[in-house]
Amino acid sequence: MNQRYNTLVSDTLKAKELHRPEFFRLHNDSDRIKFNKLLDSSNIFLHDEIYDQLKELMKVHHPTVRLSADDYTRLIKEHLGKTDIKDYGVWVYYPWSCKLVHMLDEDEFIELRTSANRNKITTVERDLLAEKKIGIIGMSVGQSVSVTLALERICGELRLADFDTLELNNLNRIRTGVHNLGILKVYAVAREIAEIDPFLKTVCYPEGITEENINDFFTKDGKLDIVIDECDGVDMKILCRLKAKELHVPVLMEASDRGTFDVERFDLHPDRPILHGWLEHLTIDFEVLKSLTTAEEKLPYMVPISGLETLSSRMKASVIELQKTVTTWPQLASSVALGGGLCADTCRRILLDQFTDSGRYFLDLETLIPDKRPILSEIQYIKIVSPITIDEIKELSNIALKDIGPGDKKLTHDELKKLIDAAVQAPSAGNCQPWKWYYTNDCLLLFHDKSRSVSFGDFEDIGSHIAFGATIENLELEATANNIGVITHVFPIPDKTLVAVFSFTKKETQDLLYQPEILSKYIYTRETNRNFGVRKPIAKNTLDELRKAVVSISGAELIIRDSPEEMNALSDIIGGAERLRLLHPEGHYEFFKKELRWSYEHSRDSADGIDLATIKISASDIVGLQLIQDPGVVKLLREWKAGSSLEDLARKSVNSASAIALITMPQYSPANFIAGGRALERMWLKAAELDVSLQPMMSATFHFARLIHGNGQGMPGFMKEEFTQYYKKYEEIFPGIRNKGEVFLFRLCIAEKPEVKSYRIQTDKVLSFG
C-alpha cells in the first residue's frame, strides 16, 4: 500500500502544472498514431457526444425549420460527406483528468457554443471580441471574472497571474473541486477554461506579476486590451496601474463588497491620475512601495484604495475582528460571482465601444434590493438637555445671594478674567467643560451647564462634579497667587445647577490650600498624557508627594497599585470597560459624535472635546477608530459577542504604565465628588511639578457607579453581567471600595510629553455679568 501510495502521490505531483489540453485531428497521421496510443493506455475516460453536437449545429444552421429525426440524419450525413464520424472534428485530451473528448473543431465549436449569445452579442461583435486580450491579476474574484469572460467569450486570450495555490478556505468562493487543492490558482482557472472552451488561449503567470514579467504580461504577443486588478498587494496594484497608464490600457477592479467597482480609462484619458487621484498625497515610487512590509506601512495606501467609509458595516466589523476571531478579509461567493459578472459586462462594453467612463461605482445589492422594514434607532434614549439660560442663571443667583453677601474685595475685570482663565484649565471628562460663570454683586457664581456634560458615562453628574472640584481648586490657587482671598460656598442652595458661589476678600492666602505658591505655577502646564509609556517604577518619594497632595483634602485617599498581577487584572477591567462603553449605543454615540475631534481644525473650532492628536496612536489604530465609528459596526460586534480589539488601546495604556491609582472619598455624594475633584487637581498639579505623566481612565469607574448606585440602569443584560464580573475583580484589588466614593481612577506613567494641548472655550464665551 505504501509503495502504491507513494507512486500515486508522485504521479499526481507531476501533473500539478498541467493546464493545456492536447488536440488530435485524425485526418493527420501523426495525430492518429498518438491518439491510438492514448486509447491503449488504461485509465482514460472517453466522451463521444459528437453526434449530438452535430445535431445542435444543424439546428443552428436551420433556425426557421422544425427538424425531424430523419432531417437530422440526412443533414448530418451531408455535412460529414466522406468523413467517418469518428474522425470528424477534433479529439481533445485533458491530461490532468485523463478525459478524452470528441468535439466540433474550432470554428464550428465557437459558432455553436456562442449561438445563444446572439444577438446580445452579434456574430460580428463576437468575431471582434475574439481578437481581444484581457489580463487578470489575482485569482479569487479573478477566477470568477476569468471564467465569466471565457463563458461569454469576450476575448480570444486571457493572461492569468497569481502566485498562490488553492487552499480549502478558498473554496467558499472559488468554484473548483477539492482535488485541485494545492494546485496553483492560475492552473486551476486555465484548466476550467480549457474544459469550457479548449480553443480559448490562456497564458499563465504562476509567479504572479513581478517587475521582471510585467512587460511581458502587458505586451508579449500583443498588447492587452484591458487589465483587471484583483490582487491584494498594494505595490502590485500601483505598479500595474503605472504600466497600464504608460501603455494606455484600461484597468478594472471589483472589490467583492457592496459591488464596489472601479474603472480607469487610461486608454481614453492617459493623463488621469491612477486610482482616481486618491493617492496623490503619497509617494508613488515603486522602490518605496516594494519596501513596504508591515500593515502599518501599507495602510496609508490601502485606506484610500478600499475607501474605508464606503465599506459595508459587515466588512468593517470583520476587519476589526482580524487576528482576533477571523484570519482574513471575508469574501462571499455571491459577491465574487457578482464581481465576475460586473467585470465581464463592463469589459464587453468597453471592447465594443459602448462605455467610455471612469470612476468608482457601487452595485450594492442591499441598497438596490433593500429590506423595507423600519430600522429602530438604537439611541432612542440619548438625553438632550438645553443649554442653561441667562434667566435660569439669574433666578438661581437671586436665591443664593439672599444669604451670601460680597466680600470686602471687588474684582477688576482683568482680575476676574485671570481667575476664570485659570479655573477653566481644569480637566473635565471628554473635555466637555460643563461650566458657566456669572459675576454679579461682586460675587462669582459657577453653574452646571448640563447640556455640555449629559452623557451615559456621567452617571448622577459624578464626572461633572469632579471637574467642578478641579476648577474650584484652580480658581482658588490663581486667586492666592494674585493675593486675592476667596470664600467658596459649594452647593449653597438645594438646586445643584448652582455649583458654587465665590466672594472675594483682601486677605492674601487661603489657609486650606495645599502649596499654593508651587501648584499655581502648573495650572497651565498640567495635561492629560495618553502616550504609551515605559513601565518603570515611580520613585517612592514621588508617590509620597502625590499622596500628600491628595490627603490634604479631608477624607481623600490615594491607593496605588503596581504589582504585575494587579496591573494585569486592571488591564482586563479597564480594557473591558472601554470595550463595553463603545459597544453601548449611547456610549458609542457620545464618544464619536460628542467627544472625539478627528482633526486639528475641528478641535480648534469647537475648543472642546478630545483631539485625536492627543492620543498618539498608530495609523492602523486610527483606521480602527474610523471603522468603529459606524454604529452598524458596533451593533454587529455586539451581536457577535466580539470586539475585543476595542480593548487594545486601553490595554496598551495600562500595560505601558508604571502604576494604576485611585482617589477615594469617604462617601458617595456630590459634595464628596467636588472635594475629590479638588484633591485630584492638587495631585495632578503636583505630578506636573514632579514630571510624572497622568491619564484618567474612568470608563470602569463611571460604569461601576451606574451598576452599584443605579442598579445598572440603561445597561443591556450582557453589559450588566460583564460589569458585575469586572466589579468583583475590582473589589479584590481595591477592598472596601463599595462603601466609599470612588473619585478618580488613573494611570501614572513615564511617557513622552503630548505634542498638542487641549483647547478651552474662551472665557468671554462662558462668563456673563449681571
Ligand SMILES: Cc1cc2nc3c(=O)[nH]c(=O)nc-3n(C[C@H](O)[C@H](O)[C@H](O)COP(=O)(O)O)c2cc1C
Ligand atoms: C472626570 C474626568 C474623567 C476623565 N476620563 C478620562 C478617560 O477616561 N480617559 C482619558 O483619556 N481622559 C479622561 N479625562 C481627561 C480629560 O479628557 C481631559 O482632562 C480633557 O480632555 C482636557 O485635557 P487636559 O487634561 O489635557 O487639559 C477625564 C477627566 C476628568 C476630569
